[in-house]
Amino acid sequence: MGPQIAFPRMSEAALCSARIIKKVPDLAENFVGPATALLREKHHGVLITGVQLCTDLCKISSEALEHVRKKCTDGLVRVLKDLANNPYSPEYDVAGFTDPFLHIRLLRLLRVLGEGDPDASDSMNDILAQVATKIESNKTIGNAILYECVQTIMSIQDSGGLRVLAINILGKFLSHRDNNIRYVGLNMLMKVVTADVQAVQRHRATILECIKDSDVSIRRRALELVCILVNETNVKALTKELVDYLEVSDPDFRVDLTEKICSIVSKYSSEKIWYIDQMLKVLSEAGNYVKDEVWHALIVVISNASELHGYTVRALYKAFQRSAEQETLVRVAVWCIGEYGEFLINNDGMLDVEDPIRVTESDVVHVVEIALKRHSLDITTKAMTLVALLKLSSRFPSFSERIREIVVQYKGNFVLELQQRSIEFNLIMAKHQNIRSTLVERMPVLDEATFIARRAGSLPDAASTPTNGVAKAVAPIVDLLDINSDDAPIPSSSGGDLLHDLLGVNISLAAQQSDAAQPSENGTDVLLDLLSIGSPSAPNELPAQGNSSTIDILSPKPSKKAPLSPLDDLASLSPSRTTLNAGASPLVESLDGFVPSPPTEESNELVYPSITAFESSSLRLVFNFSKQPGNLQTTNIRATFTNLTSNVYTDFVFQAAVPKFLQLHLNPASGNILTASGKESITQNMRLTNSQHGKKSLVMRIKVSYKINGKETLEEGQINNFPREL
Numbered sequence: 001m002g003p004q005i006a007f008p009r010m011s012e013a014a015l016c017s018a019r020i021i022k023k024v025p026d027l028a029e030n031f032v033g034p035a036t037a038l039l040r041e042k043h044h045g046v047l048i049t050g051v052q053l054c055t056d057l058c059k060i061s062s063e064a065l066e067h068v069r070k071k072c073t074d075g076l077v078r079v080l081k082d083l084a085n086n087p088y089s090p091e092y093d094v095a096g097f098t099d100p101f102l103h104i105r106l107l108r109l110l111r112v113l114g115e116g117d118p119d120a121s122d123s124m125n126d127i128l129a130q131v132a133t134k135i136e137s138n139k140t141i142g143n144a145i146l147y148e149c150v151q152t153i154m155s156i157q158d159s160g161g162l163r164v165l166a167i168n169i170l171g172k173f174l175s176h177r178d179n180n181i182r183y184v185g186l187n188m189l190m191k192v193v194t195a196d197v198q199a200v201q202r203h204r205a206t207i208l209e210c211i212k213d214s215d216v217s218i219r220r221r222a223l224e225l226v227c228i229l230v231n232e233t234n235v236k237a238l239t240k241e242l243v244d245y246l247e248v249s250d251p252d253f254r255v256d257l258t259e260k261i262c263s264i265v266s267k268y269s270s271e272k273i274w275y276i277d278q279m280l281k282v283l284s285e286a287g288n289y290v291k292d293e294v295w296h297a298l299i300v301v302i303s304n305a306s307e308l309h310g311y312t313v314r315a316l317y318k319a320f321q322r323s324a325e326q327e328t329l330v331r332v333a334v335w336c337i338g339e340y341g342e343f344l345i346n347n348d349g350m351l352d353v354e355d356p357i358r359v360t361e362s363d364v365v366h367v368v369e370i371a372l373k374r375h376s377l378d379i380t381t382k383a384m385t386l387v388a389l390l391k392l393s394s395r396f397p398s399f400s401e402r403i404r405e406i407v408v409q410y411k412g413n414f415v416l417e418l419q420q421r422s423i424e425f426n427l428i429m430a431k432h433q434n435i436r437s438t439l440v441e442r443m444p445v446l447d448e449a450t451f452i453a454r455r456a457g458s459l460p461d462a463a464s465t466p467t468n469g470v471a472k473a474v475a476p477i478v479d480l481l482d483i484n485s486d487d488a489p490i491p492s493s494s495g496g497d498l499l500h501d502l503l504g505v506n507i508s509l510a511a512q513q514s515d516a517a518q519p520s521e522n523g524t525d526v527l528l529d530l531l532s533i534g535s536p537s538a539p540n541e542l543p544a545q546g547n548s549s550t551i552d553i554l555s556p557k558p559s560k561k562a563p564l565s566p567l568d569d570l571a572s573l574s575p576s577r578t579t580l581n582a583g584a585s586p587l588v589e590s591l592d593g594f595v596p597s598p599p600t601e602e603s604n605e606l607v608y609p610s611i612t613a614f615e616s617s618s619l620r621l622v623f624n625f626s627k628q629p630g631n632l633q634t635t636n637i638r639a640t641f642t643n644l645t646s647n648v649y650t651d652f653v654f655q656a657a658v659p660k661f662l663q664l665h666l667n668p669a670s671g672n673i674l675t676a677s678g679k680e681s682i683t684q685n686m687r688l689t690n691s692q693h694g695k696k697s698l699v700m701r702i703k704v705s706y707k708i709n710g711k712e713t714l715e716e717g718q719i720n721n722f723p724r725e726l
Contacts, residue, residue, distance in 0.1 A: 014038060014049035018056045028061040032068075039072055039079075044092055044099050047079070051105040058112045069113045073120045076113075080106045081127050084134060100141045107131075107148040114156030116711075121157040128153055132165050137172055143181055147173075147188070154192045164199045167192060171203035179215045186210060186221040193228050194648050195709065204229055208241050211257075219253055227260050235268040239278055246285045258282060258289045266297065272305045273351075276312055280329075284319045287326025295328050299335060300446045310349025313340040314357060320367060330371050331381050337368060338388030339442050341395050361396040368392065369406055379415055386410065386418065390425045391440045404429045605629075605636070608726065613719045614702060618645045621702070623719075625726060633693045635726050641674060641682045641704070649674035649706040649713075654684055657701045663689040664700075674706065690726070698722035 017035070021028045035057055038050025054072070057064040083098055083106070092099040110128075114121040131149050136142045146169050153166040170192070173185025186207070193200045207229070210222035230238050242261050249257055261282055269275035279298050283290060302312050316333040323329055343349060344359045371377065372385040386407060393403040407429070410422035428436050605626040614621040624638040643649055652672045658664045669684040690698060700719045705712065 008045070010038065010041070011045045011049040014046070014053045018049075018053045021056060021060055025060045028057055028064055032057060032061075032064045036068060036072055039075060044102055048102050048105050051076075051102070051109050055105070055109045055112055058109070065112070068109075069117060069120050073110075073113050073123055076106060076110060077124050077127050080110070080131070084127070084131055095139055095141050097135075097139075097141050097145070100145055103131075103145045104148045107145070107152045111148075111152040111155045114152070116157065118157045124152075124156065125158065125162060128156075129162055129165065132162075132169060137169070137176075140178070140181075143173070143176070147184060150188060154188075154195060160196065163192075163196050167196060167199040167203070171206060174203065174206045174210055179213075179218060182210060182213070183215075183218050183221060186218065186225055190221070190225055190228070193225065194650065197229070200225075201229055201234075204234070204238075208238075211242070212245060216253065220256055223256060223260055227264060230264050230268060232268055232270070235264060236274070239264055243278065243281050243285070246282065254286050254289045258286045259291065262290065262294045266294075272301060273308055273311070275301060276305070276308065276315070280315055280319055283326055283329040283332060284323040285326075287323065287328035287330075290328045295332050298332060302332075302336060303339075303443060303446045306445075307349065308351075309336075309340045310343035310347070311351050311354060312336060313343050314347075314354065317344055317359065317364075317367065318357070320371070324370065324374065325376070327377055327381055330374075330377060331384055334368055334371055334381070334385045334388040337364060338391040341388075341392050361399050365389075365392060365396065365399050365403060365406075372406065379417055383417055383421055386421045386425060390428065393429050394437045394440045400429060400433075606632075608723050611721055611723070613639070613700075613721070614704075614715075614717045616644075616715055616717075618643070618713075619704060619715060620644055621704075623722075625723065627726075633690050635688045635690070635698070637686045637688060639684045639686065641684070642678045643674045643676055644678065646676045647708045648676050649708060652682060652706040653704070655703040655705075656686070657703075658688070659699060661690065661692045661696055662698065662700075663691070665689075697724060698726050 014035070017031050021031060031053070035050060035053045038046055039054065041047055041050065054064075054068050058068055059065075080103070083102060086098050089098055092102075094100050097103070110124050114124055128149060132146065132153070135145050135149070137146055150166040150169050153162050167189070170185045170189050173181050173188075176182055176185070189200055189203075189207075204226075207222050207225055210218050211226065213219050213222070226238060226242070239261065242257065242264070246254065246257055246261065262279070265275055265278045265282075269278075276298070279294075283295070283298075302308070305312070313336045316329075316336050319329060320333040337344070341364050344357075344364055345361055347356050350356065368385055368388050372382055372389070377385075389403050389407055393400040396403075404426060407422050408426050410418045411426065413419045413422065428439065432439075606629060608625040608627075610622055610624045612620065613623045620642040622640045622642070624640070626636045626638075627634065628636075639654065641652070641654065650673050652669070652674050654666075654669060656664060656666065665687040667685040667687075669682055671682050674680075674682050688698060688700075690696065699722070702717055702719060704715045707713065
């Protein structure tokens with residue numbers, strides 16, 4: 001048989017062998033010797049099939065991998081070097097490149113051999129650098145070879161210099177005219193960014209240009225990459241670029257772009273004024289695309305920034321006049337105007353960066369009235385606007401009658417929520433002016449630490465891990481208040497009953513001040529008449545579970561573990577409050593000033609000394625403990641994980657197991673990427689219930705898994721040093 005027949009038969013046999021070992025991996029050892037012999041052939045057809053067969057063998061069998069790595073690595077490097085330096089050969093030429101198919105097969109096999117082996121990687125460094133610099137990128141075939149070369153460089157054990165060369169090749173891909181090549185470059189940069197962030201940062205300007213690409217796939221991938229590149233030093237510059245593009249971006253892309261901007265600002269903001277400024281820009285340009293959780297978080301930040309109340313309400317007042325069609329902006333604006341409207345009149349709290357504005361009480365009321373009458377706004381926004389008007393009636397007594405005329409127009413509204421608010425607010429302004437100022441005083445500060453803790457325990461994503469003092473978007477404020485929790489009610493921070501916290505006034509004192517001891521015209525108590533909840537002598541029982549699709553803050557579910565509070569007495573007498581219109585948002589109830597301030601951990605929880613639960617050379621785990629005073633069997637634990645090495649941990653997962661007398665509930669972690677050298681930590685909340693409290697101590701077995709450069713790492717340990725009093 002002539003050689004012209006033998007070579008095709010050898011190639012066919014190699015391809016058939018590759019199929020066999022894929023179906024029956026146990027037969028792989030029978031093919032190792034013959035397969036490596038094919039690598040010494042000169043015919044390119046045989047070489048290609050032999051290289052492919054060896055690649056499949058190495059992926060299936062670790063013994064085959066070691067054999068090929070020791071016996072064939074140097075030979076494969078020589079073959080690739082000859083191929084790269086080979087003069088023009090018409091037999092194997094494809095668009096000016098010598099056998100690109102063999103190029104690619106060799107690079108893939110070298111990638112498998114070099115991964116995790118320093119010696120094999122070192123032997124192929126020179127030829128990879130030669131291929132990366134010699135291959136031209138002006139043709140598709142050249143780009144295909146360069147792409148495989150980059151993948152091989154990033155997979156093997158390599159020095160930083162060669163990786164920088166590979167990332168620069170990907171940077172050139174981003175400037176290519178072909179959309180497919182740009183997408184491939186972005187996709188590869190997403191994978192290699194953890195290996196060398198600084199090298200990728202050099203191409204930040206080109207990546208930002210890709211966000212403006214006409215191809216939506218490229219825009220989204222570039223946006224994801226930009227979010228990974230953001231850090232404390234470049235956050236302001238990158239945010240400015242993204243916000244500027246938000247003004248001209250396509251509507252279809254605004255949802256993703258807005259979400260990413262809000263996430264970046266929330267995560268990396270170290271100054272509340274910068275956070276507020278950026279959020280107002282986003283709300284002004286794309287407020288209709290902002291999720292509820294984002295503006296909930298913004299309100300929490302504003303309520304905590306007492307020194308910025310004047311600045312914020314003035315900025316919102318001006319932004320509302322320019323962008324009244326952005327509904328989310330309107331919501332935040334009317335809430336702030338209702339709370340801090342007097343700052344507009346007096347120019348209180350002026351900052352150096354501001355110019356004074358001249359606003360009258362009439363102007364403020366007029367702006368809120370415009371918001372109320374705008375037909376495009378939904379029920380939630382209009383309900384919040386009615387609350388703002390009620391509060392302004394107390395802030396601006398001279399305009400109280402005008403405000404009442406505006407509010408009373410909604411007494412016959414077809415939407416039950418608006419109708420009910422109109423009637424109740426009209427009663428407050430008309431009949432109960434002596435307690436109105438107390439009822440509509442400013443909202444208690446929404447506890448920022450509690451808000452962040454609730455968010456960390458309720459959201460699975462933790463790509464937006466809190467790192468600074470600014471509230472990190474985002475959990476609904478209704479969740480923050482936890483009105484419908486099955487846990488036992490937390491005692492009031494004021495030490496009084498829940499009704500005292502709810503209205504911000506002692507009911508007996510209010511009764512004395514308003515002659516409430518005397519029955520009103522319909523024979524009911526003044527406060528009960530005010531809230532339209534019937535006679536005070538009604539039986540104290542649980543309210544019936546209605547079919548309403550909305551949650552009513554005035555009708556909370558009482559805890560099964562605790563007696564009814566005075567608030568539950570009121571709620572049980574108010575069947576009308578459980579039939580709100582289905583379109584009304586529960587958030588409206590949480591923003592209207594009639595809800596209790598969420599109790600802070602400092603004043604309501606028993607705090608115990610923290611412990612270092614686990615520590616190795618690469619990881620530290622610290623536990624912080626707290627208990628509710630009335631439930632000593634249950635311990636709330638906040639776990640904080642810190643990376644002690646210079647490597648980035650990805651796919652971070654924490655698991656725990658406890659004996660049968662303990663019950664463990666784990667909330668989602670705040671993230672799954674643990675940055676190097678303890679720059680940022682991952683937190684995870686858990687609840688541990690000890691049925692043998694006082695008899696048996698807490699004990700826990702833990703397992704932590706994470707990846708370092710794609711390699712899985714597992715750490716285990718047992719925690720026995722819990723404080724005995726737990």
